[in-house]
Amino acid sequence: MSRYARLAFTAAVRAMQVEQGSRPAHRAELGAGVGLEPDPLGERERAFIAARDGCYLASVGETGWPYVQFRGGPPGFVHVLDDRTLGYADVRGNRQYITGGNLRGDPRVALFFMDYATRTRLKLFGRASVRGLDEDPRLTARLDAPRAGGRVERLVLIDVEAHDWNCPKHIPHRYSEADLARTHARLDALEAENAALRARLTARGEPPPR
Ligand SMILES: Cc1cc2nc3c(=O)[nH]c(=O)nc-3n(C[C@H](O)[C@H](O)[C@H](O)COP(=O)(O)O)c2cc1C
Structure with missing residues (x-):
């Protein structure tokens, strides 16, 4: 048993796991040991x-x-x-x-x-x-x-x-300001690259794709 299981899986919690039929799954998850050490x-x-x-x-x-x-x-x-x-x-x-x-x-x-x-x-x-x-x-x-x-x-x-x-189920996807700033910076770089490529095509007399 892991330390986590020893602290979280109280008698009432274990009883409910038995009632709900999930006890065997958790037993398998928890691994060896007695959970006395952190x-x-x-x-x-x-x-x-x-x-x-x-x-x-x-x-x-x-x-x-x-x-x-x-x-x-x-x-x-x-x-x-x-x-x-x-x-x-x-x-x-x-x-x-x-x-x-x-x-x-x-x-x-x-x-x-x-x-x-x-x-x-x-x-x-x-x-x-x-x-x-x-x-x-x-x-x-x-x-x-x-x-x-x-x-x-x-x-x-x-x-x-x-x-x-924990498993990721039900965690909503959200992004922090820092994540969004990185995405915006990448978009800005791609837009600049795109504009430069289109300008090169125009300069060669080839119409850039729409
Ligand atoms: C001026 C001011 C600054 C704060 N700075 C922080 C902060 O840096 N980090 C944070 O988690 N909460 C911050 N808070 C929000 C809460 O006040 C802070 O979580 C508070 O210490 C709550 O403690 P308690 O709920 O244990 O009483 C700030 C609030 C104020 C009014």
Whole structure:
């Protein structure tokens, strides 16, 4: 059993899988082991996280209610510090401090890293800890960039417990501004090339195709 299955497949979840007849499929997916050790981040997970410009971060309040917030920043703002640890600089926002307050009572978090352009999603469980900016100046400097702006108030480190990739079904295709800018640049280059080729044909007295 993977660590992911140990955390996510509770008794109630397993019972439902049995009821719905999906338990054998999941048993096969989960592989060997007992899931007591954290799942290390592999090459694919590390590269995927390093390229993301945002993630959904869920925490748990002292009332037991889950809370999810979107965290955004330039690609790479969530740093992969090693194969078990993520970190990011928490920038001052709306000053509700719901995530920060929740983490004081319960460090457990769930993250969702999405790439809508390729319809890929990585789910992750972890334990978050909050660090002051003066505790480790080198770490602060490392996590401080890349940053869109704003004022860093604290660092958040996440010890990764488990992760799993989801199937792409039902993820809508969406493109970021950066993706669209690349596509527009390519279109501009192709249009310029086309115009130059048409001009050459005209200069040779050959009518360019319509
Ligand atoms: C001035 C300002 C700057 C913000 N900058 C960011 C940001 O860089 N990244 C981000 O994910 N949210 C940003 N936000 C949005 C939210 O305020 C931010 O997610 C906030 O810290 C929410 O935390 P909480 O939901 O845990 O209380 C910003 C909001 C404001 C008002």
